[in-house]
Amino acid sequence: MRQSVLPVLTVVAGIFVIWYLASIWLNAAWAYDKATRSGEELGVVALVADTWSQEKPKLPAPHQVGVEIWDTTIEKKITSKRSLIYHSWITLSATLLGFALGTGLGIALAVGIVYNRTMDMSVMPWVIASQTIPILAIAPMIIVVLNAVGISGLLPKAMISMYLSFFPVVVGMVKGLRSPDAMQLDQMRTWNASPSQTFWRLRLPSSMPYLFTSLKIGMAASLVGAIVGELPTGAVAGLGARLLAGSYYGQTIQIWSALIMAAALAAALVAIIGLLQRVTLRRMGMA
Amino acid sequence: MIWLIFAFGVWGLGWWVNTRLAAAPRTRVTGLVVPLIFGITLIAIWEGVVRGLEISPVLLPAPSMIAARFVASTDILWEDFVQTVIKGALSGYVLGCGSAFLVAILVDRYDFLRQGLLPVGNFVAALPVIGMAPILVMWFGFDWQSKAAVVVVMVFFPMLVNTVQGLADSSAMQRDLMRTYAAGYWATLLKLRLPAAMPFIFNGLKIASTLALIGAIVAEFFGSPIRGMGFRISTSVGQLALDLVWAEIVVAAVVGSAFYGIVALVERAVTFWHPSQRHS
Secondary structure (H helix, E strand, O other): OHHHHHHHHHHHHHHHHHHHHHHHHHHHHHHHHHHHHOOOOOOHHHHHHHHOOOOOOOOOOHHHHHHHHHHHHHHOOOOOOOOHHHHHHHHHHHHHHHHHHHHHHHHHHHHHHHHOHHHHHHHHHHHHHHHHOOHHHHHHHHHHHHHHHOOOOHHHHHHHHHHHHHHHHHHHHHHHHOOOOHHHHHHHHHOOOOHHHHHHHHHHHHOHHHHHHHHHHHHHHHHHHHHHHOHHHOOOOOHHHHHHHHHHHOOHHHHHHHHHHHHHHHHHHHHHHHHHHHHHHHHOOOO | OHHHHHHHHHHHHHHHHHHHHHHOOOOHHHHHHHHHHHHHHHHHHHHHHHHHOOOOOOOOOOHHHHHHHHHHOHHHHHHHHHHHHHHHHHHHHHHHHHHHHHHHHHHHHOHHHHHHHHHHHHHHHOOOHHHHHHHHHHHHOOOHHHHHHHHHHHHHHHHHHHHHHHHOOOOHHHHHHHHHOOOOHHHHHHHHHHHHHHHHHHHHHHHHHHHHHHHHHHHHHHOOOOOOHHHHHHHHHHOOOHHHHHHHHHHHHHHHHHHHHHHHHHHHHHOOOOHHHOOO
């Protein structure tokens, strides 16, 4: 782990350098335009300084995004509608609700599939087929329809998150619940274990590594679901709404700060699951 | 009321038939028929419930209505299909996967780069990359170029990570064997490491196939010319023409499954030697 710190840092530094150079390149046209209109001659230093500090740049420089994030998280009150923390919380709550529902549904389906042959044969192909449908594309319709029925707020977004996050859980859990080999199952039989004992003492514990891997994928997917679910609600609140509002008004810095915030949120959520995984597996003696 | 009874009847019948079939020894036929019956049962229940409870078509149109609308507006659907799938998703898919593949081969030559790029790539692959869509639409305009760009960004990192992992999959023993044959870098790459990487590469291609369609459609929500599947879905929702929306969803589902299926078929042909492809 330690020997990869230096390469990772190098790559990250490289990304920042490319980012700064790209923002000069992309914003230069506007800077030249402004200079010719005011009849000034642009030197290299002035050009760079201008491209890194425009109001509505094509590509904001990293420090501009950093300042915007600082302004909208630390400086603003949390309850303010301009606070990024407020918007993140809206998205996060939908994500977590959808993730919990999706995980529950996924585990229930997986248990059904493992224990019921009819379900295995009829449901499993459709579970796989359901993921080739670009669900995100019909997110707007789900939101509008659920709104018309009278369900609004958190739940429609959570439904989309649920749909996206249940699939990895089903696939991972089916694999995990089937991972005990014939020898171990025979051992349970020689102990005269009942089916429920086999499930709780053997199948469930041995599925844990698979479960946590799928949970990580499911968590990332459900955040994407929540963000896209916020687009059609007319840009009211949430990180997705910030993205949409930013693209309506050309506020690129706002878009980027919402994007970085979403990335940080995803990274934090996945890291939390990773931590839980490590602690759980260590206590179970599997890692 | 009759329709509700019909729905329950179909449910019972489908379940009974499937239980009987599942109890029989598994063959290729039952493996296909059982999920098919399940799907038909679902559609029949949908039709029955919508008619029986008289649900407004503004909320949930019946399958028969969707089918009628589908047949009536094939020209619109075809136009949207060309705009979104052929121009947007497919060109982005080819560009994104191709460039990721080349970058992976480049990265693989330098150990330092690989150690640095793999964690970063894994991290980026877990991010909500779809959020880049508004920015890319702003950069590349409203037409299909911006959709292709979104698709490129979405598929690049999953593909990169999978290919790099695949290239590292050959064992030291196999590489030593190539060295005893006096094989150079390129011979080793072409004869040993690329074939060994194929299962990983196809895994990346499969993930990318579903991502490509999603990316192209969602990018259209942020601005598009007056055609395209995403455009049609978002405007038809506004006009409460849900039957047209569902027709688009049918197209998207069929295209998505076909896309995935084609990649899976090519995989079976290319990686016939891999244990996961061997069927008794």
